[in-house]
Amino acid sequence: MKILITGGGCREYIDSVRVVTNSSTGRTSAVLADELARKGNEVTLITAENAIKPQDSSIKMIFFQTGEDLAKAIKAELTPSCYDAVIHAAAVSDFVPDTITIGGQTVKAGKNAPKLHSGSEMTVTFKASPKIADNLHEWAKLGGNANAKVVCFKLTNNADESEKTRAVTKLFGHSGADFVVYNDLSEITKEEHPFKILKSDGECVATGKTNSEMSDMILGALRG
Template sequence: MRVLVTAGGTSERIDDVRGITNFSTGRLGSLIADAYAEKENSDVTYIHGKTAILPKNQNIKKIEIESVDDLLNSLETCLKQTNFDIVVHSMAVSDYYLAGTASQDQVVASLAKASQANLVATDIQLQEALETSFKNASESAGKMSSDLGTVYMQLKQTPKVIGRIKALQPATTLVGFKLLVDVPESELISVATRLMAKNSCDYVLANDKTRISGDQHVGLLLTKDGTYTYFETKRDIAQGIVKETTQGRES
């Protein structure tokens, strides 16, 4: 049985020494990977962020990534080289990457130039002026000066990684994850159900950040028929996902 687990968080670079990341520790993902590795004749691959907690089982193949691009490249390489029975995509993937930075002076100068060229600059012209200032700033390498009083950052949406999994391996059993913050359980289930349908997931683990503290971790494992199983700890979630996805499966 071949299993691929993604865990931890991605990080998008601001410059050579700074980055934008999230608070994911990869703890749950590491427990899931270890739980699969306990199964007889299992072969587990673990794609993880640089600061993610690693599984304890030494037989698990580990692949470290940093950015969303790194994740996509590693994920696609794995899926093209190996047929996985199960993919558990628990990684917290950055929604945005840094397209460019600009100082306040650069932004003001670009907008002033656009306004001088046109007495009434259109939204499109102003946007083009901003794009120019960000593009010029993003071309500089090294470390951004810490003397700048105000820095503007241009963030653009990253590709949706989960959508690539079934496109590359339609037959794999896919477990997706959805994290929201302080929402009614009905909304959490509704959003997770839409994620499942959009990305052809077989299961989705729906959880709320306000109900996660240490190893206490309330999660709902949704299935395609609309039913779900309720868990209260990370270890229970890991064992539950493994049990649900391996029932009736040959080792």
């Protein structure tokens, strides 16, 4: 199969030097890329510049910083090519800096904003970022495969069962994903990475405790 994977966390700029990011290391996507490539699949990994990298030299690597960079990279890779599946594991920021108010003045936030002086109170206003997951089916279709499968990831933290169900159902609803890989941060340790793979009707098609198991089970789900 020809598979596109995304991974790592976005860095959203407040000004030319300050950023807002998250704790994603990109480890899961790196393991998935290595394992799926080792099984003979053609793998492209779009990952954060500072993320953990896979070891397999056959993997095509593309790097991003911001969510906007990531969206452009995915679309540019999917639309001229015919991928069988997209595994969207990147930790995309839900909110990005929009404006900065400091010293009574408000300026537009972003990488092109000048470095702001320290020593004063600063207020940063955030805006909601576009949902990249919502475009994956359409971009894959433009690349020539209307039947490409989309796998999205949902991470919660200390969620109860009803919260987990709502989070996964919401993701299925706006993304149209074929599968969602679900994790809760409170259950993840250095030794274990528990997960469930779900279908849109709520059926759990696989469970496991390691990223290596996850790669096998995602591949099995994609092949039907």
